[in-house]
Amino acid sequence: MSDFSKKYIVIKNNRDFSFLFKKGESIVTFAFVCYVRERRGRCNRLGIVTGKKVGNAVKRNRSRRIIREAFRLFEPVLKEKTQKRYDFVFVARSKTPELKSTKIYSLMMKNILSKLS
């Protein structure tokens, strides 16, 4: 996958994660914690963290899927609004697997867009 594609890139490096935890702007809700930072490039990047505290493998998988789905809906809205591109890291919390993706989507719209613009 290159920067020319429409989709986002998955953050894999531990260096990128720790950099975002240090330098990123944090947005806290009851469903997730989000770290954002502006980046140069043509697409957004996404990383999801589901720690041991979230629960067993099923719960961790579910929270990862929900966040990814919400972000899939959220991303085109973001691209229309601004020309800037960002790195995102979402950290799941213990309540995340019981929620619906629409709920997380609305939380993203409310909290993140207002913060970035």
Added chain:
RNA sequence: GGACUUCAUUAUAUGACCGCGGGGCUGGAAACAGCCAUGAGGAAAGUCCGAGCAUCACAGAGCAGGAUAGCUGAUAACGUCAGCCGAGGGCGACCUUAGGGCUAGUGCAACAGAGAUAUACCGCAGCUUCAUGCUGUAAGGGUGGAAAGGCGAGGUAAGAGCUCACCGGAUCGCAGGUGACUGCGAUGCCAUGUAAACCCUAUCCGAUGCAACACCGAUUGGUGCGGAGGUCAACGCGUCUGCUCGGCGCGCUUCGUUGAAAGGUGGCUUGAGCGCAGCGGCGACGCUGCGCCUAGAUAGAUGGUCAUACGCGACAGAACUCGGCUUACCGAUGGAGUCCCUGU
């Protein structure tokens, strides 16, 4: 009708739209786009056993260490499973069972008790004495988890397997059974418990694990580390700082070292496979025939929204692959069987 026992099966379903993984087809130089079917479990879990597979080691034998422990069978193998035997529980269907050896040796057994692996405190009886002492005995008392098998009768000075019947255990013989063992008879009462204490006996075990391992690619060069140089002119990051300026370091060049560790591909899913039928076997299971192909990711694919139905959906997510075991779990359905109550 109630109370159970046991063996299986199943684990929300259907449709629409959007999205993900690998696969196939079409278009395209490629990037990619479109279409098609397909995509988590009974435990995928815990990692407690046993194998396959791979690499290394290995003439043969033994020691050490570990595992297992009724018998017969099943199996690739097992600590698993089936049937049976013994023991225990339940009125019963049925369930549970680490179930070799203390007569190979060593160790341990607190407190209590007279005495704990050998004894005589209170007793009982005989002899004797002022008091008491000596001898015999182990029925009774009390202690304890355990006191020379239990109970009754005979017997006796009082007693005792001293003798006898029954029960229990041991040894020997005979019969039945592949065998564990069971039945009968004779002898005859000889010594507690603990080997999930050391240990002994029998059987088994080479080590490491798919991050194994194999291949690709090589000085025109990859990874990490270190030295020297360069430049902050420009840009980014880090650091000094609350901020700005500025400095230093990295990204640049070069030298030395590291020498496949890094990256990619394979391993990676057709297998002791699954389903159905027939045959053999009490059964675990085996044989034959027909049919089927059913995840293969690599920061890790199954999700979302809407609608309908009901009982409103538990435990839970493949990571090389199988056979078990163990643990978690809302329920639903079916087969077989037992006991009790009522009616005919």
Added chain:
RNA sequence: GUGGGUAUGGCUUAGUUGGUUAAAGCGUCGGAUUGUGGUCCCGAAGAUCGUGGGUUCGACUCCCACUACCCACC
């Protein structure tokens, strides 16, 4: 994937060749001292020894299974 360890009063630790009663410090409570509080002194309460089975006459200790936490290696 492989291997190892820990769990004991509210907290931090002792204790296990199996033997009656599980020890200590801090903390808590009560008393004494002080004009009051602290320090000091005296006393008390507080533990199903992580959970569930088993072996044994008897288990914190031995064996098995499970739960939670921690660590190491590739």
